Amino acid sequence: MFEMRGIKKSFNGNRVLNGVDVTVDKGEVVAIIGASGSGKTTLLRCANFLERADEGNVRVGDKWVDVKKANKKDILDIRRMTAFVFQNYSLFSNKTALGNVSECLTTPRKVPRDEARRIAMEALTRVGIADKADDYPSELSGGQQQRVGIARAIAVSPDIIFLDEPTSALDPELIGEILLLLKDLALAGATMLIVTHEIRFAMEVANQVLFMDEGLVVESGPPREIFRFPKEERTRAFLRRFTSDFDYQI
C-alpha cells in the first residue's frame, strides 16, 4: 500500500505541486497522465525524496513519513522499500548488467554476494536479457538498457515501483516490447505508479488513471471512465490529442 497526501512543492516560489493525493493499493497499477510541465515527474521524485516536497505525507507499507520531518533514516527506509525506473535508464555505466542489479542488493540491502548474483540473474532472466548479463550499458541497446533498469527495480522486491515515462526515450519499434514486459509484471502482481503517454497501455493495464494539470490531480478513476467519459474539460482537451489511439489495442 502506497499513499501520498497533500503533497505540495515549489521551485523558487513557483508552485509545481498543489496538494496532490495518490493511493496505490497492493498489486495495483496507477497511471499518471497529463500535459508537459504538469508536475508528473516532480510528483514521482517527491515520492522517494529525490526531491523533497514542502508539505505532505508519504506512506509506504506501514511507514508514514511527514516530508517536513523526514530524517535521513526515514528517507533511506522509504527508498529501500521502493524502486525507480527512469526515462533515460540511468544505469551505472561502470557496472555490467548483472552488476547494476546486484549492486542494489549488496550495498544498500546487505544481501550476500552470491545470493545477490543469483537474484540478479533471476531478474535479468525475467526481463529477457540473461544473455547480456556481462555486458556494460554502453554495449546495450536502449531497449536492453531499459530492461536492465526494470530488472534493477524488480530484483529488490519493492513495495512499489515508480516509473517515469519508461518508454519515452525508446525507438518506436522497441516501445511495444517494453510495455508488454511491464504488463507481464503487472499481471504477476507488481505494484506500480507509472507516468506514461501510452494511452493504450494505461487503458489495458492500469487499475486507475490520474489526470494531472498544473500541479493538481484534476480527475481520477478507472481507465475506461477517464478515457471514454472524461468529466473535466481539461481532461477532454488533453485526450483529444490521443483519440486516434482508441482504434486498436496492444
Added chain:
Amino acid sequence: MVEFIEYVIQVVPKFMKYLPLTLEMALAAFLCGALIGLFLLWLEIGPGRRGGPARLFAVGYGIALRSVPSIILLFLIFYGPQSLFPKLGWGRLPKPVFAVITFSLIYSAYFAQVFRGAYGSIDKGQLEAALSMGLTHAQGILRIVGPQAFIVALPNLGSMMVLIVSETSLAYLIGVRDLMGEVTTLNARSYNVKTVELYFVVTMIYWGANAVIERFFGFAERKLRQGRGNAP
C-alpha cells in the same frame, strides 16, 4: 661534442641513485595532495552545501594556494615555524618533509580542480539512480560516480605527477640532497666547468622518469576502460 657525450654517459649512472628521493618526495606530495584535494572538493560540493563557510574556505584556499609561487611557500614552511616557535623542534624534521608539505598544499588546490572537472563530467542521473535504489550519498559517490570520475581524471593526474616531479627540483633550495641538490653541489665544487653537461644529465634523468610516469598513467587508463565500451 664527443667529449660532451662521453662525459654525460659516464655521469648519468652516478646520479641515478638520487632519483629515488626525488620520486619519493613527488609520490608523497602527489598522494597527500590528492587526498587534500578530495577533501577540498568535498568541502566545496559535499551534500547540502550551498555557499556555506566550508565552501567559502575551500574556494579561498584554492585561490590563495594557486597564486603563491612554490618557492615562497617552500621558504615560508621551512623557515616560518622554526623562527616563530623555535621550541617545537620543527627544524629537526627531515628536510624532504618540508618539500612534501609545500607541494601537497599547493597541488591540492589543483587536484581539487581536476577532481571537480572529472566529477562534473559524470552524468548525475546515475547518482540519483543509486540514491533511489537505497544507496547512501557516500555509497553512490564511492561505488558509482567516483570510479568513473577517477578514470576521467587519470590523464590529468598523470600530468600532475609529472609536474610535481619537476617541481621537487626546488627542494634543493632548503638543502635537500636530491637529484637537483647533488648536481648543484657538484657543479659548485667543480668551479662551474661542467655546468652544461651536468644540467643536461639531470634533464635527461627527469625526462626519463617523466616518460615512464606518463606511460604508466596511459596504461592504467586503457586498462581501466577495458570492456566498458567507450563510456568512462
